Amino acid sequence: MPDMSHAQRHSSIGIHGLHQHEGAHNIKRIRLLRRARWAALGVLLVLGAGAAVVMTERAAQARALTASTQENAKVHVYVVSPRPARGQQTLQLPGTLQGYIETPIYARSSGYVKQWHKDIGSRVNKGDLLAEIATGEIEQQLAEARANRAQVQSNLQLARTSFERWQGLRQRDAVSQQELDERQNTLKLVQANLAASEAVVQRLELQLSYNRIVAPFSGVVTKRNIDVGSLVDAGNGGAPKLLFTLSQTDVLRLYVSAPQSAAPRIKAGQEAQVTLAELPGQTFTGKVVRTAGAIDPATRTLQVEINLPNPDGKLLPGSYVQVALQAAGADKPLLTVPNNGLLFRPEGTLVATVVDGKVQLKKVTLGRDLGVRIEIQNGLSPQDKLIINPPDSLAEGDVVVASEAPVPANNKEGGKDGGKEGTKDAAGKEAKPATGPEAPAKAERSAS
Template sequence: MNPTETNPDEVSQSGVQPAAPSAQEPLSPRLFIGLAVAALLLGVVIYTGIHQRVLAESNLGRTTERAAVATVTVVQPKSGAASQEIVLPGNTQAFNDTPIYARTNGYLKRWYVDIGAHVKQGQLLAEIDTPEIDRQLEQARADLKSAQANEQLASITAARWQNLLKTNSVSKQETDQAVSDLSARQAAVDSMTANVHRLEQLQSFEKIYAPFAGVITARNTDIGALINAGAGGVPQELFHMAAVNKLRVYVAVPEVDSKAAQTGAKAALTLDEFPGETFQGTIVRDSDSIDLASRTLNVEVDVDNPQGRIRTGAYVFVHLKVPDGAQSAAQSLVIPANTLLFRSEGLRVGVVRNGHAELIPITIGRDYGSTVEVITGLQPTDRVIVNPSDSLTAGTPVRVNAPQTEGSK
């Protein structure tokens, strides 16, 4: 054994490590490939993050640009109907409508009709018990008899004095006194007679009769109720009557359509209660004055109602024909009512022109409810904005949505 060689067992036992080799060993190919793949993945992740951020910023910019331009829906105006017929609401009223009061004081003895009863003219409605009037009438008749007896005696006396005056048996003064007493007695008889007639009329008011043929719409009294004719108090309405064989229909006609309300012209009436049925009426009169508040003309249409099918107070639609030549020379247009803008400077609509909104002043004619007639301000080729925003101003950039017709809105 060479003295310079060292025994491994001896080294391990003594704790001394062997010396490291002087040259470093090279990396393995597998480790090199793993590091390259990791670097590539890191680059891809960084590129993807940057690219997504760029795309997000680009999308945000485009979204902001789109949000800055409002999207609107437009419709084109429709031409007005060639044949003009206006339909207006109206209210029916009884041709005659009156309350019935008592003309004498007393207590209600009995009533013969109730609400809904159809009565004829002169039919007995109720009776009033008036014991005070009856006693006063008896006293007045007795006073009249006494006055008539005094008158008869004065007449005989005056005739005798006049005959005696012819023979100068009595003085002229005494004869004149007798004649004057006769005149006073006659005046007393006339006064008593008038009082009897007055009380007889009051007694006749014990019976209440229908003033015309109609229907009882209200009964406000009952048996035993105190009846006050109004002397010293407020009179009480006993019954309320309405004549329904003919009805009055009052309709407010807009000023622009006032020429359609020609006196004597026929008017058709329709009711939701009778679908598909038409009642014929006649324009009988109008107020001949435009109401300053509503700018309408009050027109009365009378319609026969012999069977009482139409009730008073019913809501009806009155169809009026506009006479030829009464229409405006310019063709009117019809647009939906939800295109109107009510501004302080007046009525406006928004139209789209060259990609911008413009506010156009218009003048409307007839109001059809869901649509309105435009007389001036619009052209048939205009694109009108539907449901415009209250903040819409002239010159605002807008984007037109898919177009729709008036019927598809």
Template sequence: DATDEANAQVDSRLVKKMWVWVGAVLLLLGLGAARSVVARMDNDKVLAAQSQSGQAQFVKVTQAQMGGAGQKLSLPGTLQGYIQAPVSARTPGYLKKWHRDIGAKVKQGELLAEIDAPEVDQQLGQAVATRDQAAASLELALSTVERWEGLRRKDVVSQQELDERRSAAQQARANLAAAQANVQRLQQLEGFKRIVAPFSGVITRRLVDVGDLIDGGGAKPLFVMAQVDPLRVYVNVPQASAHLIKTGLEVSVSQSEWPGKLFAGKVVRTAGALDAITRTLQVEVTLANPQGVLMPGAYVQVSLPAGGSATLTVPNNVLMFRAEGPLVAVVDASGRVTLKPVKLGRNFGERVQVMQGVDLQERLVVNPSDALSTGDQVKVVEAKAEVKADAKADAKADVKADVKADASQKGRP
């Protein structure tokens, strides 16, 4: 009996220990589950905050400006050579040699290329022989007329027969003239085997090489030339400023590759009528280019005086064009966007006049998204803040690089 009681006590202790271990395991499992739930809730909060912050668009802003009297009208244009022309061949044949290549400055009449034209040479030889035959026929016809005139004076032949001989002589003279004209034509074609510059300028393109078959019809040009001093540029002036453009008006031309440098130009002629589709006036401007700094084909900005009094202007890249008309996106102090309709006036090229709808103090979104609408939340990116952030990032990167370099040096034996 004592043994049974001892065994019962041992079993009771084992059961208690087992329940203690089970309770501990359950407690640990409960703590782990609670921790997972809390972590998941925290993650959900973080994701919600990130999604809310991600919904806010980052935008840059600008403000309207007052332009004083004498506002300049800046319009884009493309430089062109004062004279631009393809140089073609008049004689068919094969290119024998070219003497000048692209970029070469040539004078009027300078030899550019030579053409080998064996067919023209043969035609010229044949034409010379035909001319000699016509000359011999004319000589015979004249001698015949002279003899028949003597016979007519002796009344040996009739007047009709003499007239026939005279007519034959006239026909022989005409045949000789035609043969001589054909010889001269072929001699000119022989001269066209030498391709010369039609004017002084620069060769901008060479389109043939030695051995190429040359068509005498001019279907394929051999070279393209341009006169680079002076140059000309065409601009389209809006209707609102067209009445200010007069022949002889002094203008300035600028190119982005030459910052701060202005080239003087002059209005030489206008179209005299507005384009019915674009409502613009085509204006031709010429400018001197003695140093050859400017090149044909370059994109330039032409500044013309626009006149008028002080006016409110905004950059072109703040405008939104929708079915209801032109709009601007205004950002208030809380970052809320409001789309406001505006009434536009003169177009000054990079800026446009605003007659109504914008104040000087309002912040306007630059390059607004097509999806932007009233009520959207945005974050304004300041240029200075961006510069500071970039500087801090660069400084941190430099510090990290230095730390890594020191660590690598310390780790070396």
């Protein structure tokens, strides 16, 4: 029955009163739907708030990363100002003492050493006997030469008597003039033979005198290379070649090589202070006696000779010494910079300075190396700001952030802070400039 109503169908199957509860069920469903809507809205709000927080944090992190990247991109450097060299400039040079006269002594005649009289360390006077050489062959040659001379002298006497006799006969016209001339020529020939014999005798006597080795001057025997029975040859080509070495030590001399930059300020008569490590606290005063007057093109140095009195013999020839020369007369004091502020490039030696926050490279001429500092002859002014420990990649026009390098507390003299300016920075004991990774890295390289 298609037209049957809902009430009739319900009554037919035994369901009664369902229509009475439909309103209550609809109200509950509406309430549940409302609660679901509010719950969904709350979830959406929470999710939106979380998304907003995440986006805000990401934006802040992006801004921080951008700022950090920009900060890290900056090159932070330490700068110092060049300093003038303080006080009178002193030139320290190494040298080796040597005797005022040092002579190797060789034999003038060949033979065996008969006896030596002076050993190393012996002080001798001029003419003192040092050694004797046995020269039996020369003695025999001398005896033969003297015998020949006596024979020639007898012939000379006979020739002279014969000439005088023939001269008298010629006056009586008993002999011819030719016969007289022959007797005269015979006399002259014998006279020449006698002169030759005399020369041979004198030569052998002189050669025999060389068997006595004597001191050519007063001094000290510093070497003895022979012993009794040693075979020596005349000259310096035999074995052993050298007999003695004699040195005059009352006055010593030494030669030093002054750099070309100081050559114009070194003059004869200038005082020189000599010190030895073996004699601490003692200074010996010498005098510049002469210079080479020319620069050695191989070393670019000037050879300087210094004489040093040594009356008490305290200084020994051959000693290594330090010589201090006062480089007076300079037109103006030179500037000094830390040696960790130099750049060595193909175009020469450069320094990096900061001008209006940008790098400016300057070519300089170096002077003396003072250890942790070095002299600059030209190319810098006292107003320049020099970058210390510049990176190898630094180029002209680079933008940098410059800060004054902290000075160590114990830096009281010029020239002692060049190698220490970055040491304390790396240790973190001094005030640091603006933050940045470059400056601590540079300080660390300086400390190493």
